[in-house]
Amino acid sequence: MSWLDRLRQGLSKTRQQFQDAAGDLGTDLQETLTRLDSIEDLEYALIAADVGRAATEEILADIRKSGKSNLQDALMEALTLQLEPDRRRAQFRQLGFTPDARRTVVDPRGHVVMVVGVNGVGKTTTIAKLGEYYLGRGKSVMFAAGDTFRAAAGAQLGVWGERLGIPVVGGPEGGDPAAVAYDAAAARAARGTDLLFVDTAGRLHTKHNLMEELKKVRRVIDKADPGEPADVWLVLDAVTGQNGLAQAKKFHEATPLTGVIVTKLDGTAKGGILIPIVRELGVPIKFIGVGEGAHDLQPFDPQAFVRALFDVEVPRD
Ligand SMILES: Nc1nc2c(ncn2[C@@H]2O[C@H](COP(=O)(O)OP(=O)(O)OP(=O)(O)O)[C@@H](O)[C@H]2O)c(=O)[nH]1
Numbered sequence: 001m002s003w004l005d006r007l008r009q010g011l012s013k014t015r016q017q018f019q020d021a022a023g024d025l026g027t028d029l030q031e032t033l034t035r036l037d038s039i040e041d042l043e044y045a046l047i048a049a050d051v052g053r054a055a056t057e058e059i060l061a062d063i064r065k066s067g068k069s070n071l072q073d074a075l076m077e078a079l080t081l082q083l084e085p086d087r088r089r090a091q092f093r094q095l096g097f098t099p100d101a102r103r104t105v106v107d108p109r110g111h112v113v114m115v116v117g118v119n120g121v122g123k124t125t126t127i128a129k130l131g132e133y134y135l136g137r138g139k140s141v142m143f144a145a146g147d148t149f150r151a152a153a154g155a156q157l158g159v160w161g162e163r164l165g166i167p168v169v170g171g172p173e174g175g176d177p178a179a180v181a182y183d184a185a186a187a188r189a190a191r192g193t194d195l196l197f198v199d200t201a202g203r204l205h206t207k208h209n210l211m212e213e214l215k216k217v218r219r220v221i222d223k224a225d226p227g228e229p230a231d232v233w234l235v236l237d238a239v240t241g242q243n244g245l246a247q248a249k250k251f252h253e254a255t256p257l258t259g260v261i262v263t264k265l266d267g268t269a270k271g272g273i274l275i276p277i278v279r280e281l282g283v284p285i286k287f288i289g290v291g292e293g294a295h296d297l298q299p300f301d302p303q304a305f306v307r308a309l310f311d312v313e314v315p316r317d
Pocket residue numbers: 117118119120121122123124125126147150153201202203263264265266267289290291292296
């Protein structure tokens with residue numbers, strides 16, 4: 001199955017909620033708008049998909065003003081607009097046109113990317129997928145096994161590194177994650193490797209310690225390689241919905257995020273969670289994860305995502 005099929009299938013539960021709410025999405029927009037029931041049901045379906053209240057209000061307002069002939073097209077346009085970062089969205093509203101999808105820029109800004117997130121969201125797997133992705137784009141890649149807290153986490157990354165031919169810098173289990181990060185950042189700079197992805201622990205003894213630990217990891221990387229990490233990417237599991245958003249805010253406070261990667265979109269009815277992530281964090285979604293394999297990671301493209309949500313073909317370039 002292609003990643004797009006996996007995404008379409010994954011989003012089918014979210015899609016079904018919209019269809020159940022609004023009936024035939026292909027019917028005439030103006031006629032649908034006169035039916036209060038279906039609009040209220042649609043509002044409910046958007047909330048149920050974790051789109052969030054503020055975005056839901058805007059989406060309904062956009063649909064009312066839409067020049068599209070049917071509900072599905074109006075809804076797709078409004079959802080795509082929501083998935084654009086704040087500034088772009090404001091600009092598009094003002095100019096009265098919708099964004100062009102074909103401009104996904106996912107390359108890191110510097111050489112070191114710190115990958116953070118609570119336990120089990122898919123950090124280590126995502127790092128492996130990122131390695132595969134950038135190797136495929138001709139970059140040299142290294143990994144740092146900075147999760148020294150969880151037994152076997154270093155081994156897990158080691159296995160991926162071996163499989164993909166990517167060097168992994170590690171340290172002793174239970175050792176200091178900052179020491180691993182320091183060594184890896186220094187080695188990256190010395191070797192001139194294009195990209196270093198730093199895995200981090202998702203859990204320590206208390207939440208406060210975790211955030212302090214992440215700040216420390218960040219500081220030592222900057223010491224070993226000034227100006228780095230230029231990126232901190234948060235991995236969020238789509239299945240956790242609004243709860244994940246609360247986590248994201250905590251991480252954002254501790255180590256300002258420059259990107260978000262949403263995993264496990266292949267099995268959730270909460271596909272709408274991407275909207276509050278973009279709105280409330282103001283941080284772009286870089287990639288989405290749609291499975292457990294090394295290839296199941298795709299740069300996030302709002303228009304392609306919304307098309308997959310409604311099971312509409314994506315036009316080829
Ligand atoms: N279905 C699905 N499973 C995923 C995806 N990404 C990761 N997983 C699975 O989620 C589980 C946890 O992944 P890990 O990469 O170990 O997560 P982690 O955040 O590193 O976890 P800790 O190291 O315990 O903090 C594994 O079974 C992965 O295969 C995804 O996009 N879709």
